[in-house]
Structure formats: C-alpha cells, structure tokens
Amino acid sequence: MADCLFCKIVAGDIPSTKVYEDESCYAFRDINPQAPTHILVVPKAHVSSIAQIGDLNKDVIADLMTAIGRIAEQERLENGFRVVSNCGPDACQSVPHLHFHILGGRKMGETMA
Numbered sequence: 001m002a003d004c005l006f007c008k009i010v011a012g013d014i015p016s017t018k019v020y021e022d023e024s025c026y027a028f029r030d031i032n033p034q035a036p037t038h039i040l041v042v043p044k045a046h047v048s049s050i051a052q053i054g055d056l057n058k059d060v061i062a063d064l065m066t067a068i069g070r071i072a073e074q075e076r077l078e079n080g081f082r083v084v085s086n087c088g089p090d091a092c093q094s095v096p097h098l099h100f101h102i103l104g105g106r107k108m109g110e111t112m113a
C-alpha cells in the first residue's frame with residue numbers, strides 16, 4: 001500500500017534492521033525498544049490489523065506464527081518472551097499494518113494491560 005510505513009520498510013524504501021525474512025514475512029528491530037529484545041514481525045502483504053487477518057492467505061498466517069518461533073530461537077529467548085499485537089485505538093495501535101511485537105530479554109510485567 002502506497003502510504004503505509006511498514007509496506008515501505010518491507011519494500012526497503014525506509015531502512016530497518018532486519019532480523020528475519022521469508023517469502024511472506026519480514027521482521028525487524030523496533031525503533032523505540034520497550035525491552036532488551038523488541039522485534040516487529042509483519043506480513044509482506046498489507047492488512048491493517050489482526051482484525052483483518054482473515055484477508056491473508058492461510059499459508060501466510062501460518063508463516064507469521066512459525067516466524068515468531070524461529071525468531072525467538074534465533075534471538076535465544078529460551079527464558080521466555082511475550083507476543084503482542086495491538087489492534088485499533090483502544091489498544092493504541094499506531095501503525096495500521098498488521099504486526100506482532102516480540103518482547104523479551106527481561107522478566108515482563110505481571111499485567112498485560
């Protein structure tokens with residue numbers, strides 16, 4: 001999508017620190033990390049949030065979940081990690097291209113919200 005920040009990152013038009021890529025997913029380090037490891041995993045195809053995930057090919061959805069596991073292993077998050085996908089204004093989603101945050105490298109807070 002022309003005016004989408006993460007579509008531009010996927011296309012390489014905006015630089016990012018890549019940690020993983022396959023035919024359907026791209027993952028890169030968050031510019032404003034909230035934990036020692038903070039990675040964003042996005043589908044290369046544009047959908048705006050997890051509310052529209054049904055618009056993606058089921059293989060792409062499976063690839064996203066598989067990528068999260070592979071990245072956690074690659075980043076040596078064997079002690080655990082948290083996966084978050086903010087959806088819409090109540091969840092403070094700021095970039096309207098579906099993304100999963102992988103947060104790790106320290107003990108997470110007890111509450112999620």
Ligand code: 5GP
Nearest residue numbers: 016028029030031032086092093094095096
């Ligand atoms: P959201 O608030 O939508 O769940 O998450 C968006 C995330 O994208 C935020 O954690 C923010 O730091 C990150 N972000 C915003 N702009 C950029 C950018 O240009 N590059 C990278 N690497 N991350 C970004």
Ligand code: ZN
Nearest residue numbers: 004007046097
């Ligand atoms: Zn996009």
